Amino acid sequence: MNQVKLQPSGLQVHQASDVTESHLALEADVVVVGSGAGGAVSAYELARQGKRVIVLEAGPYVPSQAFTEDFTESLHTLYQDQGGQANSSGDLLVLQGACVGGSTVVNGCVCFRTPDFILEDWQRDFGLSELTAEELAPYFDEVEQNLSVHDNGEHEIARHGQVIRQGANKLGWSVKPLRRNIRQCGLTGHCLSGCKTERKQSMLVTYLPWAQAYGAKIYADTRVEKILTVDGEASGVEAVVTRQDGSVVATMTVKAPRVVLAAGAVQTPVLLQKSGLANRSGQVGKNFACHPSLLVAGRYPQPIHPWRGAMLGVHVDEFMHPDKGGFVLEDGGFGLVEMTMLAEPGTGKPFMDYMADARYLAGLVTLIHDHNVGAIEWDGERKAINYQLSDADFPSMKRAIKAAARLHLASGASEVYVPASDKRVIRSEADIDEQVDSLENQPQHLRMVSYHPQGTCHMGADPDTSVVKANGETHDVPGLYVADASLLPTSIIVNPQITVYALATRIARHMS
Amino acid sequence: MNSQLQATQISKIWQRGMARRQFLKWGLGGVAAVTAVAAGSFALLRRSPRDEIAPPDWATGLSASEYHLFEHARAVLLPVEGTNLIDSSTVPVVQNVQQILDYLDAPTRKELGAGLSLFDNVVVFSHGCRFVDLEPGKARELFDRWGEGSVLQRTLTTVIKQLVYSGYWQEPATWPPTEFDGPVSEKWGLAYLGNAPLPQQPSLESGQEQA
Incomplete structure (x- = not known):
C-alpha cells in the first residue's frame, strides 16, 4: 500500500480548468x-x-x-x-451546499445524534430492526471524536444565546448548549459563508x-x-x-x-x-421532508449584535418529543441580508427603522418534526421540489412560533416579529394567540427556510x-x-x- | 390586440385569479401562465413618462420596464429620512438586483419577467397608472396590502422586496450605521488551522505513516 500522506492544508482537486481532453x-x-x-x-x-x-x-x-x-x-x-433553490411555490428556500x-x-456546525424515539419509529414502522441506539452508538462516538464535536463552551455562547438561555431558565424550560464540530471557534458568526480559517470541521x-x-x-x-x-x-x-x-x-x-x-x-x-x-x-423522490424552519426575531432593549460570536449557542429541547410538541428552538445569529428575509415590520420607514436597529435583535430558529409529504420530481429538463407544509404539521409550526415568542418575551424582548408576509408584531403574552392563530397555511404566507432535506x-x-x-x-x-x-x-x-x-x-x- | 381589449382581458384574468386565490399553479409559474394568456405585450397597457427614459448602459440584463420598476421600488422601499442609514441612490441597488437575476435559469427568469410585468401593469386597474408612476406613499400602501393578499400578490411583493433589500444591504457602504462588522477573519488576523490531523485508527497497517 502506498504511503498515507495528509496535506497540511487544502486539497488536490481535478477541476474543469485542468481538463485538456474531450472525454x-x-x-x-x-x-x-x-x-x-x-x-x-x-x-x-x-x-x-x-x-x-x-x-x-x-x-x-x-x-x-x-x-x-x-x-x-x-x-x-x-x-x-x-x-x-426553492420549492415549487417559491415560499421555502432549500439551502444546500x-x-x-x-x-x-x-452549515452551522450543530451536531445531534438521531433521537432514540426516531430510531424506534424506524424499527417499528420500516423494519429497520438493526438500527438501534446501541448499534449506532459506536459510530456516533467515532465520528464525534474525529470531528472535534463538543458542547459549546461558555465563550461560544454569544450574547443572543445568553439572553435566550436566561429566558428559558425563567420559564423553567430545558435549555442546553449546542454541540458543534469545530476546533478553536473564531467566533466570527460567518458559518453560513464557510469557515475561512478552517475551524469548522x-x-x-x-x-x-x-x-x-x-x-x-x-x-x-x-x-x-x-x-x-x-x-x-x-x-x-x-x-x-x-x-x-x-x-x-x-x-x-x-x-x-x-x-x-x-x-x-x-x-x-x-x-x-x-x-x-x-x-x-x-x-x-417521494417521502421528502425538510424541517421547514423559521427564524423568529425579537427586539431587545440592549444591544445584542446578532452577527457577533458563534452563530449557534444553545437550544431548547423542552418540546422535542412529538408528545410534547415535536419542535426544537435554537438561538441563531444572522447578518443584515439574512435579516431582510425574516420579518415584515411594514413597508418603507418601518422596515428601515427595523434595519437601523439591527443590533438590538436576537433570533430563534424553529425546527419542526415535519411529515414526509413532499416529492422530488424530474420532468426531463428541470427538477421540482414539490413540498408544502402539510395541514398536519401546521399546528406544530404555530406551536413553535408561539414558544419562540414566549421565550423572547421572557428573555426581555419588547417586540417579536412573526416571519410572515404580512405585518405581525407581538409585544406581550396577550398578543401571541391573536398574531399566531390567525396565520393561514397558505403558500407565501410564512417565510420558511430548509437546511435539512x-x-x-x-x-x-x-x-x-x-x-x-x-x-x-x-x-x-x-x-x-x-x-x-x-x-x-x-x-x-x-x-x-x-x-x-x-x-x-x-x-x-x-x-x- | 388593442389596449382596451388587453385591459379587459387582463382584468378578467386578474379577477378570476383573485377569486380562485391561485391560478394554474402557485407562485411565479402561475404568473407566467396568466401573462401567456394575456398575450404578452401588455407592458404598453398604459404609457409612462419613464418609458422615454433610456436605462443606463450597464442594465443589459433588465428590460427597460424592469429597470424602471426596480428603480422605483428602490426609492419606495428604502427611505432613509430620520435615520443615519445611507441614501439608497448612492448604492448600486438595481445593479445588484440585475446580478442576482443573472443567476436564474432561463425558464425561471422568463417567469419572473412575466411576473414583474404583471405587477407593473395590473396596478392600472386599481390606481389608474402603472406601478412605476405610483406616488411613493401609495406604492408603500400597495406593498402592505398585497402582503396580506392572495398567493400571487404575496409572491410578487415578497420577490420584489427581497431583491431590492438584498441589493441594498449587501453593499458594505450600508453596514457602518448598523454596526454590522462584515468580514472579520482577516481584520482580526485569525490564523488558518489547515486540515485536521488523521484520526487515530487502530486498523492502520504497519508501514503506513503520516506525512
Missing part, C-alpha cells in the same frame, strides 16, 4: 457521487480499506482561503442554484483530505448524468465536466463495480430518476415500500448504494449531519 475514461473500485457529509465519509472509509476511490462533485472547489464572509456572495458561489464538501461547508478539512491521504481522487465541476449497469448490477457512471457557466468541457465515464450516491436528498433521487433505476417501490430514497426492510436496505444498498440494483440524508425514513427533528456521518460510516464498513 475522460476512468476506472475505480468505488465511485462516490457527491463530496458532502455522506460522500466524504464514504470515500475515506473505503479508501482506508484499500479501495481505489473516485469522488465526483458537481460543484466547484473553493478553498477555505477564498471564502469571503459575505453571505450574498457565498450564496452564489457555494450553494445549490446560487442560493435560489454545492461545492466540494457540500453542505458541511456552509467540515468535510473540506477532515474526511476529504483524509480520503485523499489514502489515495482517493476528487473531481470537482463534474456532474453525474447517469448511473450505468451491466446485467442489472451497478457498473459506473456517466458524467459531464462543466465550466462555471454550465458549458460542457468534457464528458466522463467512470467504470466501477460500486457506486455510492451521496449527492443529497434533492439530487440523489433526481439522478436515480434520470437513470431509471432502483424504483421498484415507486418511492424514489431528507427522506427521498428511504431505507426499509420491504423492497416494495422502500428504496434502500439498512446497509445502504438499493433493493433493486446490487452494488448501488445511497449514503446521504435521502436514507432517512422520517424527519429526525434535529440537524442531521451526525446521523449522515454515522450511517455513511456504517454503510462503508458493511460494504462487501
